[in-house]
Amino acid sequence: PSKSLCTPLVVITLLHKALTHIHSQKKPRLHFHPHWCHSPSLTNGEVTCHSPRGGAYRSTLGTRCEMSCDRGYRLLGRSSIQCLASRRWSGTAFCRRMRCHVLNLIPHGRYTCTQGFAVDSRCDFTCDPGYRIDGEHSRTCQHGGSWSGAQPVCADTDPPKIKCPPSRLKVAEPGKLTAVVTWDPPAVKDTADKSLDLILVGQEPGTEFKEGANIIRYKVYDLARNRAACKFIVRVEVRRCSVLPAPLYGYLTCSSDGNNYGATCDYHCDGGYELKGVSSRVCTFSRNWEGTPAECVPMEIKSDVKTVSALLDQFYEKRRLLIMSAPNISDSDYQLQNIMIQKADCGLDLRHVTLIELLGSPPRETGRIxxxxxxSEVIEGLRQVFRISRSYFSMVLLDKLGMDRERFITPLASEELFSYIDSFLLDEEERERLELHRDFCD
Known part of the structure; x- marks a missing residue:
């Protein structure tokens, strides 16, 4: 090699590559199978997997899957599993449908559910006729297995039905002011209860009802104390005649209420008066009095009787007597008293007083009514019986029984005489009649 290639850096790099190649030739290479474990599934649920090889791999070695159930289902088993080298998953899981407990039946009602007692099922409550829901009308099975709301009840809120008998009119029997009235009990019913509490407010049927309108009320309660009521009128009619007037110088005594159907009114005359006409009249159903009115006429006094007793018997229990005596007609006391008596004539008549005058001495003595x-024998008899002197002015007041009640030896004003008679000789009934006719003399 050239000099430029043999630098230390180049040598080190070539040496690393050689060693790496040698090492790779000695270690065997793992084989990644795309379906190492069977593909996981979860009925009514969802499997979410993450593989080391990427999202496209769901069952390669080392893949981890998260298990979750659909709404309304509960996961039983492992919530997370992994594909092992044994080609098996590390656990199993399945989804069980969740349910709420069975709802209790409600008295007097029922319910219907959309999906039984499963999650999201809605149960609607209804009540029997006569009852109404008190509370929620429906409950829903929630995801946690509990019911929404609270259990309602069927409450009896409808009042019972009641129908009273019709109002009625009853005419009182003759001579009575009341009438016996009967009726059937009201018709009652209730959609919920058969046992009802019926209460009468007022008079019982079959009893005596007074004249006029009598209101009868009924109340009815069911077992839930719902109330209904009704009323009707019992009217008792007392047929009446016009009020019968008392006769002048007389009075009436009537049975029952005086002018009702069947009442009888009897005529009576004051002392010194006699009845002319019927003695009584009856009020008829047609509201008219039988017969024609009677009247009281002055009694016929027989002055030509021969004895004192015959004279006095005509007045017994009928009239009072005021016997006035004077020595003669020219006596000053007599003349003064006579003037006052003449002015008081009407008042004496109202008090049933008849005046007898004894004037002078025999043989010219006179007596008169x-x-x-x-x-003359009657005149003498009166003087003897009541010891009336001829020598001076005097007055003797006798009651209706002929008893000597008071004597006066001086002239007496009419007011004083009336005051004495009213206070000591009149009974209660006579005082009442006197009050009714007191203005008559005015």
Missing amino acids: KESLLN
Whole structure:
């Protein structure tokens, strides 16, 4: 070789190449088979492999594969395997379908699912008639094997149905102010429950109902305490006549309520008056009174009787008597009293007082009731029985039983006389009638 080729650097390079060639001739070369292990697969999953020889190789020696399952599947076995020199993979794996637990049935309801209890399956809940979903209407099986949401319930939220009987009208029996009314219970039903609690608010059927409108209410509850209600009216009609007026100088006593159908009103006359006409009238169904009105006319006083008892018997329990005596007609006390009595004539009549005058001495003595003259024997009898003197002015007040109740020896104003009679001789009923007719004398 030339001098230029034998430099130290060239010598070293040639020596390295020679040694490398010798070494390569001594060591055998490995053979890389492209399918050293069988090609991996995973049903319902995915295999991702990385080979030392590159991405195109999936089963060469040393290849590592990552195993993963599709959604809804769980991996059982090795998540990573490697192709070994034994031409086998370092492990196995498979994908099992994931499921949620079986949902419990809900009382009074049901559910239907799109894919059973598999992942992503949706179960929709429905309720029986009369119930409604309380909570979620559906649940979905999630990837982790649990159900979404919470289990709903079927709640009875629909109220029961109730129908009351129709309103009704009942006419009271004659002489009564009430009527017995009956009806059938309301019709009730519920889509959920057969056992219902029906409550009456008001009067029981088959009892006496008063006049006018009576509201009857019913309430019904189901087992969930849902409520429904209804009402109707029981109307009791009391047929009535117009109010019957009392006769002048008289009064009425009526049965029942006075003017209702079947009521009877009896006529009564004040003392000193007699009834002319029917004694009673009845209110009929047509709202009219039977018969025609009666009236009270002044009683006919028989002044020509021969004895005191015959005279007094005509007034017994009917009239009071005011006996006025004077020595003569020109007596000043008598004249003054007579003037006041004449002005008070109406008031005396309202209080059932009849005036008897005894004037003078025999043989010219007179006795009279208004214009009717009394028998001399009756005059004497009155003086004897009630010890009435002829020598001075006096007045004797008798009650309806003929009892001497008070004496006056001086003229008395009509107001004082009326006050005494009202306070001591009138009973409660007479006072009430007096109040009703007090303006009559005005």
